[in-house]
Each structure stands twice: as C-alpha cells, then as structure tokens.
Amino acid sequence: MKRQYLILLVMLAWTVCALQNGAHAQGPLTQAAIELAEAGELDQAQDQIASALSTAEVDNPMTWYVQAYVLKELYIRNGRNPLSPERNDAVASARECLRLDAARRLEKWWGPLLEFLADSYLLDVRMDIQNVTPDAPVEAERRFAAYQEVQQILDADWDPQEEWVLMHQQLGETAMASALLLESASAGPWFALGTHHYQQAASQAHDQYRSLYNLAVHTYNQGVREFKASEDNLDAMDAALKSAAVHWQKASDLLESAIALNDADPQGFEALAIVSTALLNQDRIEWCTSHLEELKGR
Numbered sequence: 001m002k003r004q005y006l007i008l009l010v011m012l013a014w015t016v017c018a019l020q021n022g023a024h025a026q027g028p029l030t031q032a033a034i035e036l037a038e039a040g041e042l043d044q045a046q047d048q049i050a051s052a053l054s055t056a057e058v059d060n061p062m063t064w065y066v067q068a069y070v071l072k073e074l075y076i077r078n079g080r081n082p083l084s085p086e087r088n089d090a091v092a093s094a095r096e097c098l099r100l101d102a103a104r105r106l107e108k109w110w111g112p113l114l115e116f117l118a119d120s121y122l123l124d125v126r127m128d129i130q131n132v133t134p135d136a137p138v139e140a141e142r143r144f145a146a147y148q149e150v151q152q153i154l155d156a157d158w159d160p161q162e163e164w165v166l167m168h169q170q171l172g173e174t175a176m177a178s179a180l181l182l183e184s185a186s187a188g189p190w191f192a193l194g195t196h197h198y199q200q201a202a203s204q205a206h207d208q209y210r211s212l213y214n215l216a217v218h219t220y221n222q223g224v225r226e227f228k229a230s231e232d233n234l235d236a237m238d239a240a241l242k243s244a245a246v247h248w249q250k251a252s253d254l255l256e257s258a259i260a261l262n263d264a265d266p267q268g269f270e271a272l273a274i275v276s277t278a279l280l281n282q283d284r285i286e287w288c289t290s291h292l293e294e295l296k297g298r
Contacts, residue, residue, distance in 0.1 A: 027057035030066050037070050042077060045070045061100035065110055068093035072113060082124045091117055095153055114154050121147035129170045134189035140167060165206045172197035176218045191222045209262040216254035220275050223247030248278045266295050
C-alpha cells in the first residue's frame with residue numbers, strides 16, 4: 001500500500017486559517033498546541049491539547065484532530081511500540097473528530113492519519129505472524145481486529161474477509177513450516193496450531209480452495225512424519241501406520257472438498273493420487289489419473 005502518511009503541521013495551520021466556517025477555526029489552546037507540536041515539543045503539545053479539551057474547544061473537530069495527530073507523533077517518537085497506548089488513543093481521538101466533522105471538512109487531514117494508523121497495525125500483524133507459537137495468545141488476531149476497526153472508520157462498507165483469510169493462511173503456513181523442521185513428537189503442537197488457522201481460513205469463501213489444498217498437503221505430511229518416526233521400532237510400526245492413515249484419510253477428504261471447488265487445477269488431482277497411494281486406494285488413483293489426462297487434453 002503506497003499512501004502519503006506525513007502531515008505537515010505548517011500546512012495544517014494554514015488550512016485551519018483558510019477555513020471559511022468560523023465554527024471550525026481552532027481555539028487559542030488548540031493553536032498553542034499546534035505551535036508546540038510544530039516546534040517538536042510533543043509532550044507540551046499533548047498537555048496543551050488536554051487543556052483545550054476541558055474547555056469549549058472540546059466541541060471543535062480540529063481540537064480532536066490535533067490531539068490525534070500529537071498522539072500519533074508520540075507513538076512514532078516512542079519507537080512504534082505495538083503496545084503503545086498513544087496509538088489506540090489516537091484512533092479514539094480521530095473517531096471523535098469524525099463524529100464532530102459531519103461536513104467532512106477535515107477529511108484531507110484525518111483520512112491520511114487514519115490510513116497511517118491502520119497500516120501500522122497491519123505491520124504489527126505481519127510481525128506477529130512470524131512470532132506465533134503454540135499454546136500462546138495469537139497477537140496477530142487481536143491486532144487485526146484493531147486494523148479492521150480503523151479501516152471501517154474510514155469506510156463502513158470495507159470487507160475484511162480477503163485480508164482476514166490471508167492472515168490465517170500465513171499463520172497456518174508459519175506453524176506448518178515449524179512442524180516440518182521438527183521430529184514427530186515435537187511437531188504435534190505446531191501441526192495442531194497450523195491446522196487450526198488453516199481451518200479458520202477455509203471457513204470463508206475467499207481462496208477456500210487454496211486453504212483446503214494446503215491443509216491437505218500438510219496433513220498428509222504429518223502422517224508421513226509420524227510413520228517415519230517408527231521406522232526403527234518394529235513394535236511401534238503398526239500403531240504408527242494406523243495413526244498416519246488417519247491423517248492420510250483426512251488429507252484425502254480435504255482434497256476431495258478442494259477439487260469440488262476447483263476441478264481445473266491439476267495439483268489437486270496429483271496430490272490426491274499421492275494420498276490415495278498411501279491409502280492403497282487403487283480406484284481413487286485411477287480416478288485421479290483419468291482426470292489428469294482429461295486436463296492435459298483441454
């Protein structure tokens with residue numbers, strides 16, 4: 001997303017003075033806060049705007065915009081901490097600015113401000129995806145909720161489904177990548193986490209085929225891991241094979257569901273043929289081979 005994030009306070013002051021409607025001109029305390037912020041005195045600017053909000057200036061959308069701007073600048077100055085209260089407070093102040101700005105006179109200011117805040121949450125979501133671990137709160141989901149809130153302040157009709165699905169696919173893939181690197185006994189929690197997130201992604205219509213296909217492949221691989229872990233232990237091999245077969249059957253069912261959504265992708269049939277081989281399901285192998293030949297002839 002390429003957006004203009006920087007809002008110059010000197011331009012802000014000029015715009016405020018240029019407003020024809022006197023009801024939207026900034027009050028003296030808000031003006032003082034603008035001047036302090038322009039000088040880089042953000043803490044003093046915050047104190048000043050807090051004073052303004054205890055006066056009649058509280059009913060001016062410009063006052064709330066300046067508060068949101070100062071809080072956003074404090075969030076940046078303090079290192080863009082994902083837990084920063086300044087960012088959440090900036091969103092709340094911007095929301096109040098919008099409520100008071102019924103004529104949307106200040107949209108050219110609060111629009112880019114909210115876009116910046118939304119994107120800051122999305123950047124944190126991406127970082128949280130990389131840091132996901134089993135048996136721990138999934139911070140990416142909480143941060144995505146904040147991102148969604150800001151997006152829907154900007155556009156009440158904004159649909160989060162596409163990005164929400166992508167987030168869960170990425171969470172699932174991150175967990176499954178860790179499972180791939182671990183032995184069977186250690187891979188289990190990561191596989192369970194990855195399965196959960198891919199199931200979440202597959203619960204939505206957007207990109208459902210890919211969610212089901214990826215989950216099927218990872219489920220098949222987990223069965224292979226569990227079976228291979230018993231290769232040196234003949235006593236455990238039968239039990240491991242039965243456990244692996246459970247995963248392979250689930251993978252087969254997932255691939256059947258994926259193919260029902262999209263029977264033009266040869267990958268689905270190729271993967272189902274591999275799973276069917278593991279399950280010794282000759283009829284399904286032949287069915288997949290027939291469909292692959294058909295696809296080649298199209």
